[in-house]
Amino acid sequence: xxxVEQDPGPLSVPEGAIVSLNCTYSNSAFQYFMWYRQYxxxxxxxxxxxxxxGNKEDGRFTAQVDKSSKYISxxxxxxxxxxxxxxxxxxxxxxxxxIFGQGTELSVKx
Amino acid sequence: xxVVSQHPSRVICKSGTSVKIECRSLDFQATTMFxxxxxxxxxxxxxxxxxxxxxxxxxxxxxxxxxxxxxxxxTLSTLTVTSAHPEDSSFYICSARDQRGGVHRAFFGxxxxxxxx
Numbered sequence: 001x002x003x004v005e006q007d008p009g010p011l012s013v014p015e016g017a018i019v020s021l022n023c024t025y026s027n028s029a030f031q032y033f034m035w036y037r038q039y040x041x042x043x044x045x046x047x048x049x050x051x052x053x054g055n056k057e058d059g060r061f062t063a064q065v066d067k068s069s070k071y072i073s074x075x076x077x078x079x080x081x082x083x084x085x086x087x088x089x090x091x092x093x094x095x096x097x098x099i100f101g102q103g104t105e106l107s108v109k110x
Numbered sequence: 111x112x113v114v115s116q117h118p119s120r121v122i123c124k125s126g127t128s129v130k131i132e133c134r135s136l137d138f139q140a141t142t143m144f145x146x147x148x149x150x151x152x153x154x155x156x157x158x159x160x161x162x163x164x165x166x167x168x169x170x171x172x173x174x175x176x177x178x179x180x181x182x183x184x185t186l187s188t189l190t191v192t193s194a195h196p197e198d199s200s201f202y203i204c205s206a207r208d209q210r211g212g213v214h215r216a217f218f219g220x221x222x223x224x225x226x227x
Contacts, residue, residue: 008151036218043116043203043218044154088153096142096207098216100153 003027006089006101015110019076023089023101026070030091033065034098035074038086047074047087079108113137114206116219123194123226131189131222133204138215139184140206145177148201148221160187184209194226 006023013019021035032051036044050056053067064073072089086105090098113136123129133143141162146154158174160166160181168174176198178190187206191198202222208215 004153006153034214041201041221041223043114043205043220045218046214046216049214097144097156097159098154098205100155102151102153 003099004089004091004101007104008102010105010107012107012109013079015079015081015108017079017108019079019083019106019108021074021076021087021089021104021106023072024070025072025091025099027091027093027099028067028070029094030099031094032092033063033072034090034092035061035063036088036090036100038088038103040085044088079106081108081110084108114204114217114219116204116222118222119220120223121225123224125195125226126193128190128192129194129224131191131202131204131224133187133189133206133219135185135206135208135217138206138208138210140187141184141209142207143181143187144205144207144216145179145187145189146203146205148203150201154203157189191224194224196226199224199226 004025034049035047038044050063056063060077062075084107086103088103089101115134117132143160145157148154157172158166158168160179166179181187204219
């Protein structure tokens with residue numbers, strides 16, 4: 001079993017839709033949960049992160065962690081074509097290493 | 111945000127030759143740098159962690175004699191792929207952690223696409 005599981009998609013939605021991206025993980029020791037966005041052939045850029053369970057909102061983006069079920073979510077409201085990218089969840093272990101999910105490829109159609 | 115410069119962005123080399131990839135933190139000092147490899151449609155896989163002035167720590171299954179890492183200064187780390195073979199063709203990405211700390215202060219380079227022919 002992989003430490004972090006993420007549906008690779010691809011996921012295609014119309015502009016303005018609400019997007020839900022999800023990951024599950026197996027290591028209960030993870031405390032920080034990062035979400036990265038990666039455009040084609042580029043390095044990942046940090047979108048947002050949360051600590052432990054709970055929600056965090058930043059503009060159109062909301063990150064959610066449920067440690068009891070080991071489930072991580074990223075919601076994108078009012079999705080835009082510019083949101084088209086691959087989204088990677090990455091819990092951080094106690095040594096500071098990021099454990100990346102496979103990434104979900106998102107396409108937002110105008 | 112902070113900038114991490116990775117060079118070259120793409121390189122094609124002949125089988126059996128060596129390739130060096132540079133990773134520089136431009137506006138901060140990085141005590142720790144990470145090197146990842148990413149195959150098409152796959153996740154980033156950590157290859158090694160390097161700390162300035164000390165030997166790199168390699169992940170299980172990564173050949174340290176093949177992937178030489180040097181972190182000689184707080185702003186520069188290099189990855190050398192020695193005796194490259196076609197199966198080494200991949201997207202290599204570095205990440206630099208700002209020594210001032212903070213969970214969010216680890217920044218990625220733009221990646222290097224290596225093609226071995």
